[in-house]
Amino acid sequence: MDQAQRLLQRIGTYGERMIEAQRELVAVPSLGPTNGGEGEGEKAAIFERWLKELGLETEHEDAPDERVPGGVRPNLWGVMPGGDGPPVWVLGHLDVVPEGDRSLWSSDPWELKVDGDLIYGRGVMDDHAALVSSYFALQALQDEGIAPAGPVGLIAVSDEETGSAYGLEHLLKKRPELFSPDDLILVPDAGEPDGSFIEVAEKSMLWLKVTVQGKQVHGSTPHKGVNALYAAAKMMVATRELAQGFGAADPLFDPMVSTCEPTRKEAGVSNINTVPGRDVFYVDCRILPGITLEEVLAVFTERFEAIAAREGATVELEVVNRMQAAPATDPQSPVVQALTRGVKRVRGLEPKVGGVGGGTVAAFFRKAGLPVAVWYSCEPSVHQPDEFARISSMIADAQVMALIYAGLA
Numbered sequence: 001m002d003q004a005q006r007l008l009q010r011i012g013t014y015g016e017r018m019i020e021a022q023r024e025l026v027a028v029p030s031l032g033p034t035n036g037g038e039g040e041g042e043k044a045a046i047f048e049r050w051l052k053e054l055g056l057e058t059e060h061e062d063a064p065d066e067r068v069p070g071g072v073r074p075n076l077w078g079v080m081p082g083g084d085g086p087p088v089w090v091l092g093h094l095d096v097v098p099e100g101d102r103s104l105w106s107s108d109p110w111e112l113k114v115d116g117d118l119i120y121g122r123g124v125m126d127d128h129a130a131l132v133s134s135y136f137a138l139q140a141l142q143d144e145g146i147a148p149a150g151p152v153g154l155i156a157v158s159d160e161e162t163g164s165a166y167g168l169e170h171l172l173k174k175r176p177e178l179f180s181p182d183d184l185i186l187v188p189d190a191g192e193p194d195g196s197f198i199e200v201a202e203k204s205m206l207w208l209k210v211t212v213q214g215k216q217v218h219g220s221t222p223h224k225g226v227n228a229l230y231a232a233a234k235m236m237v238a239t240r241e242l243a244q245g246f247g248a249a250d251p252l253f254d255p256m257v258s259t260c261e262p263t264r265k266e267a268g269v270s271n272i273n274t275v276p277g278r279d280v281f282y283v284d285c286r287i288l289p290g291i292t293l294e295e296v297l298a299v300f301t302e303r304f305e306a307i308a309a310r311e312g313a314t315v316e317l318e319v320v321n322r323m324q325a326a327p328a329t330d331p332q333s334p335v336v337q338a339l340t341r342g343v344k345r346v347r348g349l350e351p352k353v354g355g356v357g358g359g360t361v362a363a364f365f366r367k368a369g370l371p372v373a374v375w376y377s378c379e380p381s382v383h384q385p386d387e388f389a390r391i392s393s394m395i396a397d398a399q400v401m402a403l404i405y406a407g408l409a
């Protein structure tokens with residue numbers, strides 16, 4: 001049997017151990033203080049113990065945060081030395097989101113439930129599956145006596161769910177020398193259930209609140225007032241047209257174009273026979289990389305002001321949320337190529353390489369000029385009640401990672 005086959009077979013025997021690892025993690029509600037929790041310290045201690053059991057030395061770059069017991073948000077890693085191949089890094093996050101409405105769960109979110117191939121509990125998918133798969137992939141190399149092709153570093157960060165200021169952003173600020181553009185960096189935190197999607201790019205996000213001011217009058221005399229709803233409706237219609245101006249179609253994305261959609265609408269007048277003098281709605285823009293959000297905001301402001309002026313109304317645009325996308329990772333970069341080959345071998349399918357409409361933690365690597373692939377076998381259970389993960393998928397993902405660690409992908 002060749003080395004790759006030995007690794008795949010070995011990992012195939014880890015199901016029970018992966019379940020026990022998940023059971024240990026699920027029992028710790030590692031909510032960040034913004035979500036009313038005590039932080040990631042306890043879960044970090046578990047992951048650190050695992051790394052030490054593999055014989056790795058661990059390092060920390062914790063972020064001070066007075067809101068949690070212990071006063072820090074942990075960011076830690078351990079590196080297994082290897083050959084002279086490029087370093088491989090896999091980054092998972094320690095924090096989880098709150099349970100939400102408890103009545104929607106069919107079991108205790110903080111106690112692992114196993115049902116055939118499925119395991120349930122808060123965090124099992126997001127992001128314990130990443131921590132467990134990346135860990136057992138390394139365990140397999142050790143059990144099979146196979147040296148990594150280059151150093152392999154497993155990283156666990158805090159604060160992914162509430163902005164990453166105490167997590168990856170902090171780590172990159174304090175320890176930029178850890179990473180180089182030649183490294184293979186993998187963030188298992190999004191993907192498709194069968195592992196068929198590798199994310200290399202994201203769109204920028206801009207959320208706008210639009211307040212239109214007119215003049216309220218009786219419904220029988222609209223000519224005496226200024227109908228704010230009518231002006232707002234014209235602006236809503238204009239949003240899709242404006243979206244077409246933000247970049248040429250990019251086949252990395254689905255959809256390939258920038259999108260600007262009117263979404264939320266605040267209640268206006270409650271009776272039918274009043275012409276509304278004020279209307280408030282919101283627009284969710286997902287903009288292709290390369291277009292600045294200043295430009296988008298300027299275009300919206302100009303067009304909406306023109307519409308308002310024609311109707312005799314005024315309009316105010318407020319930015320509710322904005323996130324400028326980082327430059328895309330080259331689909332030809334080594335980490336994407338290695339993943340593509342690994343997924344093909346383990347899953348027997350050709351993964352699609354593309355972009356997503358929202359921001360991920362990988363953006364911090366990309367902003368630092370580091371290529372990074374976001375990938376794992378991700379169920380749509382993330383952040384939901386009855387969050388679940390698949391044991392067979394954790395095994396498959398660990399198999400792909402082990403091939404990459406060993407330079408066999």
Ligand SMILES: [Zn+2]
Pocket residue numbers: 093126127160189
């Ligand atoms: Zn996540």
